[in-house]
Amino acid sequence: MAQIIIKNLRKDFGDFTAVKESSFTIENGEFFMLLGPSGCGKTTTLRMIAGLELPTSGEVYIDGEEVSQKRASERDIAFVFQMFALYPHLNVRQNISYPLKSQRMPKREIKAKVDEVAGILGIEDILNKPVGGLSGGDRQRVALGRAIVREPKAFMMDEPLGALDAEFREHMTEELRALHDRMGATTVYVTHDQLEAMQMGDKIVVMNHGSVEQFGVPQEIYDWPATLFVADFIGSPSMNLLRFNGSIATGDTMVSLDGQDLEIPEQLQAASGDLVFGVRPEHVSMNDNSAYRGEVTATEYLGTTRIITIDTPNGVLKARVPASQVFTVGETHGLEFNPRTISIFDETSGTALLSKANKGVLDHG
Amino acid sequence: MSGFSVTEPSKRQKWFAGLLVITYAVVTLLPLLWIIATGFKSPADSISYPPKVLFEPTLEGYVNLFSTRTRITPSMRETLVEPTTWYEQIARDSGTVIAGPSRYGQRFLNSVIIGFGSTFLSIFFGTLAAYAFSRFKVPIKEDLLFFILSTRMMPPIAVAIPIFLMFRQLGLNDTQLGMILLYTAVNLSLSVWLLKGFIDEIPLEYEEAALIDGYTRFQAFYKVVLPQAATGIASTAIFCLIFAWNEYAFAVLLTSGTAQTAPPFIPTIIGIGGQDWPAVAAGATIFLIPVMIFTILLRKHLLSGITFGAVRK
Numbered sequence: 001m002a003q004i005i006i007k008n009l010r011k012d013f014g015d016f017t018a019v020k021e022s023s024f025t026i027e028n029g030e031f032f033m034l035l036g037p038s039g040c041g042k043t044t045t046l047r048m049i050a051g052l053e054l055p056t057s058g059e060v061y062i063d064g065e066e067v068s069q070k071r072a073s074e075r076d077i078a079f080v081f082q083m084f085a086l087y088p089h090l091n092v093r094q095n096i097s098y099p100l101k102s103q104r105m106p107k108r109e110i111k112a113k114v115d116e117v118a119g120i121l122g123i124e125d126i127l128n129k130p131v132g133g134l135s136g137g138d139r140q141r142v143a144l145g146r147a148i149v150r151e152p153k154a155f156m157m158d159e160p161l162g163a164l165d166a167e168f169r170e171h172m173t174e175e176l177r178a179l180h181d182r183m184g185a186t187t188v189y190v191t192h193d194q195l196e197a198m199q200m201g202d203k204i205v206v207m208n209h210g211s212v213e214q215f216g217v218p219q220e221i222y223d224w225p226a227t228l229f230v231a232d233f234i235g236s237p238s239m240n241l242l243r244f245n246g247s248i249a250t251g252d253t254m255v256s257l258d259g260q261d262l263e264i265p266e267q268l269q270a271a272s273g274d275l276v277f278g279v280r281p282e283h284v285s286m287n288d289n290s291a292y293r294g295e296v297t298a299t300e301y302l303g304t305t306r307i308i309t310i311d312t313p314n315g316v317l318k319a320r321v322p323a324s325q326v327f328t329v330g331e332t333h334g335l336e337f338n339p340r341t342i343s344i345f346d347e348t349s350g351t352a353l354l355s356k357a358n359k360g361v362l363d364h365g
Numbered sequence: 366m367s368g369f370s371v372t373e374p375s376k377r378q379k380w381f382a383g384l385l386v387i388t389y390a391v392v393t394l395l396p397l398l399w400i401i402a403t404g405f406k407s408p409a410d411s412i413s414y415p416p417k418v419l420f421e422p423t424l425e426g427y428v429n430l431f432s433t434r435t436r437i438t439p440s441m442r443e444t445l446v447e448p449t450t451w452y453e454q455i456a457r458d459s460g461t462v463i464a465g466p467s468r469y470g471q472r473f474l475n476s477v478i479i480g481f482g483s484t485f486l487s488i489f490f491g492t493l494a495a496y497a498f499s500r501f502k503v504p505i506k507e508d509l510l511f512f513i514l515s516t517r518m519m520p521p522i523a524v525a526i527p528i529f530l531m532f533r534q535l536g537l538n539d540t541q542l543g544m545i546l547l548y549t550a551v552n553l554s555l556s557v558w559l560l561k562g563f564i565d566e567i568p569l570e571y572e573e574a575a576l577i578d579g580y581t582r583f584q585a586f587y588k589v590v591l592p593q594a595a596t597g598i599a600s601t602a603i604f605c606l607i608f609a610w611n612e613y614a615f616a617v618l619l620t621s622g623t624a625q626t627a628p629p630f631i632p633t634i635i636g637i638g639g640q641d642w643p644a645v646a647a648g649a650t651i652f653l654i655p656v657m658i659f660t661i662l663l664r665k666h667l668l669s670g671i672t673f674g675a676v677r678k
């Protein structure tokens with residue numbers, strides 16, 4: 001159990017900066033997601049927390065102790081590798097015992113611990129099998145077993161479901177979350193799958209190109225993205241980003257798109273030039289009284305909802321509407337946007353402008 | 366595992382492949398069979414023409430290999446006592462008496478000590494160096510690796526004289542230690558390169574897992590990397606041993622007495638008391654045995670390791 005604080009953590013590989021001054025805090029017992037596209041520095045960040053990579057600069061605090069230059073073995077952290085990294089020359093029981101052996105725990109105690117962990121994970125019947133022939137799910141469980149058996153301060157997991165097939169991932173996601181809830185141990189989980197992050201995480205850090213884009217609870221990040229990147233990366237379909245040229249003054253509650261005035265949350269920041277009007281698909285509705293119009297170019301039926309693709313004067317937009325509403329390709333409709341949910345971005349800086357609505361989320365970091 | 370369609374070979378293809386393998390085996394094994402057979406022939410049978418395929422086996426060659434003998438002169442005949450052992454009897458039947466043991470046993474022992482000693486050192490240092498080259502940032506790594514390999518490019522004969530002079534200065538001439546060091550030096554290039562290939566294939570994550578699990582880097586090396594490199598180590602050891610065991614040029618130039626190995630010794634048997642081919646053949650046959658045993662013991666590893674890098678992930 002531990003709180004982990006990352007402060008201005010940076011990693012250079014030669015001339016290349018893999019992680020740029022990152023800071024965030026992982027609270028005790030949190031299931032914490034490190035989310036971002038491939039190559040954005042998630043693994044490198046995780047490895048610096050675990051001690052497999054030494055940071056170029058910055059600090060890592062585990063339970064208040066600065067550990068950034070300490071060996072992995074001195075940090076009391078468990079790591080579940082992307083490909084599991086089970087020791088191929090040992091069987092399942094030996095694999096799970098391995099971290100306890102290094103602590104010179106008596107044989108009898110090791111056996112009891114391994115049996116207990118095997119019970120938790122439901123792998124009692126494969127304990128004496130070699131790891132070579134195991135299925136993906138069982139490998140995953142053995143890797144988890146090796147991690148939890150020594151009751152470390154925290155768990156690091158690098159895309160632990162990446163090697164499993166889609167069907168099984170779903171199941172394993174639930175199993176992992178249940179395991180976490182049972183153990184209550186601080187967990188840092190790396191994934192590039194935003195859905196997985198939203199589903200499982202207590203808190204999420206979104207990274208891109210080595211920088212932290214946003215840090216917060218899933219709902220906040222979903223509702224109030226701090227940057228254009230986050231707006232585009234999170235959600236499926238992602239946030240609609242309508243580009244326009246205009247200016248916004250402090251206190252504004254209206255913005256003009258294609259000559260039509262649209263209501264927005266009260267702005268706390270002025271900006272002008274290339275701006276972006278951001279709205280989630282579920283906050284777009286069809287209302288023929290609206291003067292802001294677009295043409296339906298595609299519809300996609302999803303069971304309870306329908307995704308309608310619409311061509312607007314400010315670009316393509318997707319609306320999520322109840323499945324009962326039927327629209328036909330080629331029709332033109334008026335569009336209405338839920339004014340309380342709108343984010344305005346400055347395209348040049350790529351960041352969201354502060355408004356009364358997103359202030360609470362964006363101000364804390 | 367993509368793009369290949371594996372079809373069952375037809376019966377004719379199987380026959381043809383089998384025939385090919387058998388032909389190859391016969392061609393390569395025939396000289397070996399001939400040597401083994403000659404070891405059990407009498408000197409007369411061994412040089413008869415046309416060569417004898419069927420013959421009456423005798424251990425005379427082996428007795429001659431391990432002993433020195435004197436020819437029985439008429440004056441000796443009266444003082445001779447009856448032979449008490451089977452090998453004295455064999456010597457007596459060919460008109461000689463055993464004067465003492467030959468030096469073959471000692472030369473053979475030299476071969477064992479030098480061969481296995483240098484193989485052990487080649488593997489020991491080779492594994493450490495290969496691990497370092499594989500895992501750590503080493504300045505001018507590529508150049509160093511090429512340099513190590515380049516030591517293998519010269520034939521032994523080209524460096525034998527300088528080594529001879531160096532060894533004389535250091536007092537290593539005709540010593541087991543000198544030969545062990547020399548063969549280790551020659552084999553290191555092979556062992557570093559082969560082992561680096563094998564260690565490169567072992568994913569880094571296993572060691573990192575061990576580091577996380579509370580082990581030191583050295584523990585991670587010998588508890589996690591070494592067991593997985595066993596295949597590579599076994600096959601490299603066989604190559605090193607075969608080289609050191611069979612090496613002739615250095616041995617003939619740098620050893621003469623105490624440290625002489627079997628390869629330069631065996632041909633000298635011919636000179637002792639006429640053309641004793643069965644004794645030479647017997648010496649060669651016995652000389653083959655240790656490498657054969659070593660290879661058979663490590664065979665399981667060798668078969669999976671010989672594919673170089675195609676090891677299971």
Ligand SMILES: Nc1ncnc2c1ncn2[C@@H]1O[C@H](COP(=O)(O)OP(=O)(O)O)[C@@H](O)[C@H]1O
Nearest residue numbers: 013016018036037038039040041042043044045
């Ligand atoms: N040991 C290394 N040497 C050089 N570059 C590296 C090394 N490890 C990672 N990188 C680079 O750093 C960037 C971030 O890598 P990584 O943290 O693995 O990304 P992610 O896990 O988010 O996909 C990538 O561009 C990768 O190529």
Ligand SMILES: [Mg+2]
Nearest residue numbers: 039042043158
């Ligand atoms: Mg990664």
